[in-house]
Amino acid sequence: MTEVAIVGIGIHPFGRTEGVxxxxxxxxxxxxxxEDAGIDWSDLQFAYGGSAAAGSADSMVSKMGxxxxxxxxxxxxxxxxxxxxxxxxxxxxxxxFDVGVAVGFDKHERGAFRVDSPDWYGQSGLALxxxxxxxxxxxxxxxxxITDDALIKVAEKSFKNGSLSPTxxxxxxxxxxxxxxxxxxxxxLRKYQFCSxxxxxxxxxxxxxxxxxxxxNKPLYLKAAVMRTRRYGSFEVFTQGQxxxxxxxPTVDASKxxxxxxxxGPDDIDVAQLQDTEAGAEIxxxxxxxxxxxxxxxxLIQTGATQINGKFPVNTDGGCIANGEPIGASGLRQVxxxxxxxxxxxxxxxxxxxxKTGYTHVYGAPGLSAVTIIQR
Numbered sequence: 348m349t350e351v352a353i354v355g356i357g358i359h360p361f362g363r364t365e366g367v368x369x370x371x372x373x374x375x376x377x378x379x380x381x382e383d384a385g386i387d388w389s390d391l392q393f394a395y396g397g398s399a400a401a402g403s404a405d406s407m408v409s410k411m412g413x414x415x416x417x418x419x420x421x422x423x424x425x426x427x428x429x430x431x432x433x434x435x436x437x438x439x440x441x442x443x444f445d446v447g448v449a450v451g452f453d454k455h456e457r458g459a460f461r462v463d464s465p466d467w468y469g470q471s472g473l474a475l476x477x478x479x480x481x482x483x484x485x486x487x488x489x490x491x492x493i494t495d496d497a498l499i500k501v502a503e504k505s506f507k508n509g510s511l512s513p514t515x516x517x518x519x520x521x522x523x524x525x526x527x528x529x530x531x532x533x534x535x536l537r538k539y540q541f542c543s544x545x546x547x548x549x550x551x552x553x554x555x556x557x558x559x560x561x562x563x564n565k566p567l568y569l570k571a572a573v574m575r576t577r578r579y580g581s582f583e584v585f586t587q588g589q590x591x592x593x594x595x596x597p598t599v600d601a602s603k604x605x606x607x608x609x610x611x612g613p614d615d616i617d618v619a620q621l622q623d624t625e626a627g628a629e630i631x632x633x634x635x636x637x638x639x640x641x642x643x644x645x646x647l648i649q650t651g652a653t654q655i656n657g658k659f660p661v662n663t664d665g666g667c668i669a670n671g672e673p674i675g676a677s678g679l680r681q682v683x684x685x686x687x688x689x690x691x692x693x694x695x696x697x698x699x700x701x702x703k704t705g706y707t708h709v710y711g712a713p714g715l716s717a718v719t720i721i722q723r
Contacts, residue, residue: 351439352559353567353721355384355552356683359452361545361670362516369401369673372548373452374410376676380448380550384562391552393417393447395434397427398675401454416447425622426574427451428549428678429709429717435553436572446554453673455544476712477541477625481533483582484627488535491642493630495535500648501626502526502540502668508655509669511696516545517669540626545671549679551686567686570609570704570720575601577714598635598708598716605718606637611704613637616720618688618698619659619706620681623666628710633661636708636718660698663688678717681707689723 357379359372373396381388388411396404397420405418423430428451435449487493503523509515521539529538552562559566580594606612613636621636623629630644638659639647647653653661664670664684667677685705687693705721 349440349442350556351436351553351569352556353551353569353686354554354559354562355380355386356686357381357383357550358514358680358683359548360514361547361673361676361680364546369398369452369454369546369548370407372454372546373398373404373450373550373676374407374548376452376548376550377407377411377448377450380552384552386446386552386562388412389414391416391447392444393435393438394450395419395421395431395438395447396450396675397421397423397431398451398453399427400456401452401675404450404452404675407450423574423715423717424711425624425672425674426678426709426711426715426717427675428680429707429719430574430678432551432679432682432719433572433574433717435551436569439553439555445558446552448550448552449679450548450550451675451677451679452548453675454546455673457544477533477536480541480625480627481536484625484631485535487627487631493642493645497630497645497648498535498540498626499523499526501623501629504654505623505626505662505665505668506539508663508696509665511694512664512669515665515669516671517665536625536627540668542624542667543671545673547670547673547676547680549676549683551679551682565690565723567689568722570611570722571605572717572719573601573605573608574715574717575604581714596635596716597714598632598710598718601716601718602636602708605720609720611720615704616659616706617700617702617704618663618685619661619708620666620685621661621708622710623662623668624672624710626668629661629666632708632710636706655696656699663693663696663698678707678709681709682719682721685721689721
């Protein structure tokens, strides 16, 4: 089957951009990606794009150019960007198309991540997503010995890394003590351990691998792009009870499938972007994606393994905690950052060592995960 290359990447800075619509941020990212690949909008044969709160992604054609290309809108919660990329990957791998773009953008209002929940959910005191995340990491800490200290250090790393990224929202590093002293929102998670609704756009241009040299002298290769939904019994947000026997997260299934597709294993990954809606999620997802056993995250964090200069750098741009989460763009931001790292273009946040293989993971409620593996 046809192999797939990444030949162009683009990103609009995340955060809050007054007077610039979400669509305009997506257009900015596409234009940057086109310039990176040295091609024009009219050269694209298809597009997959998504936005949760900023209008239909396909409407950007009115400003980019009415070229008649196939443009399919994607909506898959927090995994929208990852799902757009996976769709683009399949379109090329199948042999149907030669070159196209995956784009995501969003512009969320403040407090946008409140939930439209059933009455019983609110009456139980669970009307905020922060409370769900708090309960989930409480259980994990109890089961596997993860400490509050580790949670604080994850957030500290995120803000430090974000301060080194020109496109991150949160550019002020916060100290361990500042994070520890911030108000507890949903125990054990504090104010500075959560991501926030945000704005931004990201775009990735893909083509047949045998055409990559036509567009760039530094192509990257998309070795796997996988999306999986939950099994019965996996921990879920909107439910009045849990199954007697708990099933593994959809992340576990997606990760295993991605490694099998790529013919690689967790030890082959040099740099990773893992969904960190809050500090506990980064910790849990280290295990769910196969990078360690449950509970071993404690040692990895305490020894600095996940720092930029550690043996396994995680969320080198600060992740969702430093960038916020514009739903349509978030998964593609991860891919943009891994590509930047593999190219050696990370600047002050460039991870050390000879990086050959990168990994991205995004998780969306009520239970789905998208995973990619990228090589140079």
